[in-house]
Amino acid sequence: MALFKRLIDWIDVRIGAREIVAKELTGYLLPRNINAWYSMGSILLFIFAMQVVTGILLLIYYVPDADKAFKSVSFIMNEVPFGWLIRTCHAIGSNMMVLVLFLHMLSVLFMNSYKSPREFNWLTGFILFTLVQGISLTGYLLPWSQLSFWATTVATNSANAIPVAGPYLVEFLRGSKLVGPPTLGRFFALHVALIPLGMAAVVGAHLFFLQRTGVSTPPFGQKETANQWQGDGYRYESHPGGIPFFPNYALEDLRSIFIYLACFLAVVFFAPNLFFTSDSFLPANPLQTPAHIKPEWYFLANYQTLKIFPNEFIGLSVQGAAMTFLALLPFIDRTRERHPLKRPLFMICAVGGILLWVGLSVWGHYS
Amino acid sequence: MNLLGSLLVLLLPLAVLWPLASFAAEPQEIVCIQCHGAMPGKIGEPVKLWKGSIHAENGIACNACHGGDPKDAANAMSPARGFLGAPKEAAIPAFCGRCHVGVLKDYLASAHGKALGKGGPTCVTCHSNHLVVKASLDIINEKRCSQCHSYERAKVIRAAMQETEAMIVAIDKRIAAYKVQGTDTESLEKGLFAVRNRFHTLFHNVDVGMVKKESAGIQADLKKIQDQLAALDDSRQKRKIAGAVVVSAMLLLALFAHLLRKTFD
Numbered sequence: 001m002a003l004f005k006r007l008i009d010w011i012d013v014r015i016g017a018r019e020i021v022a023k024e025l026t027g028y029l030l031p032r033n034i035n036a037w038y039s040m041g042s043i044l045l046f047i048f049a050m051q052v053v054t055g056i057l058l059l060i061y062y063v064p065d066a067d068k069a070f071k072s073v074s075f076i077m078n079e080v081p082f083g084w085l086i087r088t089c090h091a092i093g094s095n096m097m098v099l100v101l102f103l104h105m106l107s108v109l110f111m112n113s114y115k116s117p118r119e120f121n122w123l124t125g126f127i128l129f130t131l132v133q134g135i136s137l138t139g140y141l142l143p144w145s146q147l148s149f150w151a152t153t154v155a156t157n158s159a160n161a162i163p164v165a166g167p168y169l170v171e172f173l174r175g176s177k178l179v180g181p182p183t184l185g186r187f188f189a190l191h192v193a194l195i196p197l198g199m200a201a202v203v204g205a206h207l208f209f210l211q212r213t214g215v216s217t218p219p220f221g222q223k224e225t226a227n228q229w230q231g232d233g234y235r236y237e238s239h240p241g242g243i244p245f246f247p248n249y250a251l252e253d254l255r256s257i258f259i260y261l262a263c264f265l266a267v268v269f270f271a272p273n274l275f276f277t278s279d280s281f282l283p284a285n286p287l288q289t290p291a292h293i294k295p296e297w298y299f300l301a302n303y304q305t306l307k308i309f310p311n312e313f314i315g316l317s318v319q320g321a322a323m324t325f326l327a328l329l330p331f332i333d334r335t336r337e338r339h340p341l342k343r344p345l346f347m348i349c350a351v352g353g354i355l356l357w358v359g360l361s362v363w364g365h366y367s
Numbered sequence: 368m369n370l371l372g373s374l375l376v377l378l379l380p381l382a383v384l385w386p387l388a389s390f391a392a393e394p395q396e397i398v399c400i401q402c403h404g405a406m407p408g409k410i411g412e413p414v415k416l417w418k419g420s421i422h423a424e425n426g427i428a429c430n431a432c433h434g435g436d437p438k439d440a441a442n443a444m445s446p447a448r449g450f451l452g453a454p455k456e457a458a459i460p461a462f463c464g465r466c467h468v469g470v471l472k473d474y475l476a477s478a479h480g481k482a483l484g485k486g487g488p489t490c491v492t493c494h495s496n497h498l499v500v501k502a503s504l505d506i507i508n509e510k511r512c513s514q515c516h517s518y519e520r521a522k523v524i525r526a527a528m529q530e531t532e533a534m535i536v537a538i539d540k541r542i543a544a545y546k547v548q549g550t551d552t553e554s555l556e557k558g559l560f561a562v563r564n565r566f567h568t569l570f571h572n573v574d575v576g577m578v579k580k581e582s583a584g585i586q587a588d589l590k591k592i593q594d595q596l597a598a599l600d601d602s603r604q605k606r607k608i609a610g611a612v613v614v615s616a617m618l619l620l621a622l623f624a625h626l627l628r629k630t631f632d
Contacts, residue, residue, distance in 0.1 A: 078551040251628035258621035262614050269610020278547040 021246075029242035030249050031217040037107035038215070038249075039256035040100055046257050047097045048203065054090040055192065062142070064188040066181040069144035070283040088272045089264075094136050095275050096264055098298045101132055109329075109350060112338035113216040115227050117235075119330040121213065124206040126327045131199045136296065138191040141184060147277060149284035150293045152187070153179045161312035178286070214238060225339035294365065301357045304364030397437035399429040416497035432462070459489040469564070473571040480571070488515060502567060504532045520575065527579045528569060534589045535563055541596050550599065555592060562588045 011017045030038075061080055063072040076083035105125065108114055114122035141152045156173045160166040175182025214237035219225040229235070243249060267274055275297070279290045295303050302319055309315035325332065333346070340347055396404075404414040417423050422431075430437040435450035437443065444450045454462040460483060464471025474480040479488050492514070493506055500506075507525040509518040538559055546552045566585050569578050 074549075074551050077549050084549075248628065248631045251624050251631070255621050255624035255628065258617050258624060262617035262621065265610065265617060266614050269606060269614065273548055276549065281547055281549045 025246035025250075026244050028245040029239045030215050030245055031239045031242050033218050033221045034215070034243070034249065035218055035220070036252065036256060037103075037111070038218075039253050040104035040107060042253040043100050043257055043260045044097065044104060045203070046260070047093055047100060048199065051090060051093050051097065052196065054086050054093065055196075057086045058090055059192065064142070064184055066144060066184050066284075069142060069184060073143045073145075084272075085268070088268050092264065092267050092272070092275060094139060095296070095298075096260075096267075097132055098136060098296075100260070101129060102298075105129065106354075110340050111216070111218050111220075112227075112340065112343075112346075114330045115333070115336075115338065116229050116231060116330065118209070118213055118216065120209040121206060122330045123327065124202050124209060128199060128202050128206065130323075131195055131202065133298070135191060135195040135199065136298075138187040138195065140296070141179075141187045142191060143280070144184065144284045145280050146282040146284055146288075146290050147279040147293065149179060149286065150279075150290055151295060152183065154293065155295075156183070158306070158312065158316065161316050163313065180286075212236070219339040222339075225342065226336040227338055297361065297365075300362075300364035301360035304360040304367060307364075307367065397428055397430065398440040398443050399433075399435070399437055402440065402443075403429075413497045416495075420497060420499045421501045422499055431466075456489060457484045459491055463490045469568070470571065473568045477571045478573045486515075502570065504528055506570075520573065523575050524573065524578050527575070527582050528566070531566055531582050531585050531589070534586060534593075535559070535566065538589060538592055538596065545596075545599060555595060558588075558592050558595075562592070 008017065058076065061072055061076045061083065063069055073087065076087050078084070080086075108122070108125070137152075137155060141148045156170055156179065159169040159173060162169060171177060173183070173186070174180070175186050216237065217239070277294070279293065294300065305319055306312065306315040309318065335343070335346075337343055340350070400414055403411050405411065413429075417429070422428075428437065429435075433451050433453075434448070435443045435445065436448040439448070442448050444452075451462075460471055460474055460480065464474075474490070475483075481487070483489065493511055494500075494502070504525055507521050509522075512518045512521040542552050542555050542559060545555075562585055565581075565588075569581055569585075572578055572581075
C-alpha cells in the first residue's frame with residue numbers, strides 16, 4: 001500500500017490527479033432521486049468498447065474480399081480458438097447496442113430530459129442513433145452470406161426512390177451497378193474506420209455537453225417539475241447535497257453493467273442464433289434470391305412502412321419526416337412541464353408512437 | 368444542420384427494406400412447357416408429372432433429357448437442334464446414363480441390366496419416366512417388384528439396407544441442423560455424400576450376400592461420421608455449462624456491487 005501511495009503521490013505532484021478525482025468523481029454530485037435508467041449511457045459506453053475490442057480481434061482473421069469473406073467468417077466460427085465466442089459477442093453485441101440505445105432514448109424521452117438547455121445532448125444522441133444504425137447496416141454485409149448480400153441489395157436499392165439522384169446514389173453506395181466486391185470494400189471501410197471514428201467523436205461531444213450542462217434531475221418524486229432554465233445565460237445544473245458519482249453511482253453503474261452482461265451472455269451461450277436466420281450461414285449467391293429475407297428486428301417497422309405505401313418515395317418520405325420530427329423534438333416541444341403524467345397529450349403521442357412502432361415491427365415480421 | 372443532407376443520412380440506414388417479392392420473379396417458362404402444358408391427355412401429361420419430380424425440383428427441364436431448342440417454339444423439336452424425342456426401350460438406360468454415369472454402370476452389372484432387351488426392367492420400370500422421385504428404399508416395394516417377379520428376394524435386400532438408410536437419414540438431419548447454426552459441415556457433408564453414393568450402388572445389386580457385406584462396411588463409415596457429430600454435441604454441451612457459470616458469476620457480481628453500494632448510503 002505504501003508503494004501504491006507513493007505512486008499516486010508521484011503522479012499527483014505532476015498532474016494534480018487528486019484534484020481531478022475530487023472534482024470529477026467524488027465531488028461530482030448527482031441528484032438524490034437519480035434512478036437506474038441513468039445507467040443506460042454507461043452500459044452503452046461499455047457495449048461500444050466491447051464492440052471495438054471484439055471487432056479488432058475479428059479483423060485478425062476476417063478477409064474483406066468477396067471470394068474469401070464468407071470462408072474467413074466460417075473459419076473464425078469453427079477453427080479459431082474462441083473465435084465463435086468473439087464473433088457471436090460482436091454480432092449479438094450490435095443488436096444489444098441498438099436495444100439499449102432505444103431504452104436510453106426512451107428514458108430521456110419520458111423524463112423529458114431533452115428539453116432546454118439540453119438540445120445539443122439530444123441532437124448528438126440522435127446522430128449516434130443513426131450512426132449505430134449505419135454501423136449495423138454496413139456490418140451486416142461483411143460476412144458475405146445470402147442474408148448479407150440480399151439485405152444490402154434491397155437496402156441500397158431503396159435509394160432509387162429518390163427522384164433524379166436516386167440511380168446515381170445507388171451506384172455510389174454500391175461502387176458498381178449491382179452489389180459486389182466494390183460494395184464490400186466500401187462497407188468494410190465504413191464499418192471499421194469511418195463510422196467508429198465518427199461515433200467516438202460524437203460520443204465525446206455527447207459527454208462534453210453532459211459535462212457542461214450537468215445531469216438533469218428526474219421529474220419523478222419532485223414537487224416542482226417545471227423546467228427552471230430561463231435561457232438568460234449559461235448555468236451548470238449542480239446538485240448540492242446530492243450523491244457522489246464515485247463510489248455511490250459508479251457502483252450502481254457497475255451493477256447495471258453486470259446485469260446487462262448476465263443477459264447478454266445468456267443470449268451468447270444459450271441462444272446464439274437468436275438474431276440469425278439460416279440464410280446467414282449460406283454463402284452469397286447473386287443468382288439465387290432467397291424466398292424470405294427479412295431485415296433485422298429494429299428495421300422491421302421501416303420495412304413494413306415501405307410496404308404499406310403504394311409509392312416507394314412516399315414511404316421513404318414519411319419515415320424521413322418521422323425521423324426529422326424526432327431529431328428536432330427539443331425545438332418543437334417548448335413546454336416547461338417535465339413530468340410525463342402531467343402531460344397527457346405528450347403521453348398519448350409517445351405511447352401511441354411506441355405502440356405503432358411495435359405493431360409495424362410485428363406486422364413486418366409476420367408479413 | 369442541412370436538413371436535406373440529414374434527411375438523406377437518416378433515410379439510408381432506415382431503408383433496409385423493400386417489398387421483397389419483386390426480387391423473386393418467376394423464371395420464364397421454356398417453350399416445351401408452354402405448349403405441352405396446355406395440351407390435354409397423353410401429350411400434356413408429361414409436363415404435369417414432371418412438375419412433381421426431383422428433376423423439376425433441381426431445375427432439370429425437358430431439353431436436358433430430350434434435347435431440342437427450349438427457346439424457339441418453331442424449332443423446339445427439330446433434330447437439327449439436337450431433339451431426341453423418346454428413346455426405344457432398350458436405349459433407355461443409355462439415355463438416362465448420360466447423366467447418371469455411375470448408376471448406369473451398376474445397373475448394367477446387375478441381373479436387371481443383364482436382362483436388358485430380354486424382358487428385364489429399365490430405369491423407368493422402377494423410377495417412372497417423368498415423375499422421377501428422389502431415389503430411396505421406398506422404391507423397393509411389393510407392388511413395384513411384383514410387376515416382374517416375386518417380392519421375397521427384394522424384401523430380404525430391403526431389410527438388409529433399411530438400418531443403413533435410417534442411419535443416413537438421421538445423420539443428414541443432424542448435419543443440416545448444425546449447418547443452419549453456422550457450423551462448418553463441409554467435411555461432414557462430403558463424407559456423408561461419399562458414403563451415400565456407395566450405399567446407392569447397392570440399390571441396383573440383387574446379390575443378397577454382397578448387399579449384407581457392403582452394408583456392414585457402410586455402417587462402419589457412418590459410425591465415424593456419427594462420432595464426429597457426437598464430438599460437436601459434446602463441445603456445444605460444454606459451451607452451455609461454461610455459459611451457466613459466467614452468467615451466474617455476472618449475477619453474483621451484480622449482487623455484490625448492489626450490496627457494496629448500500630454500504631455508502
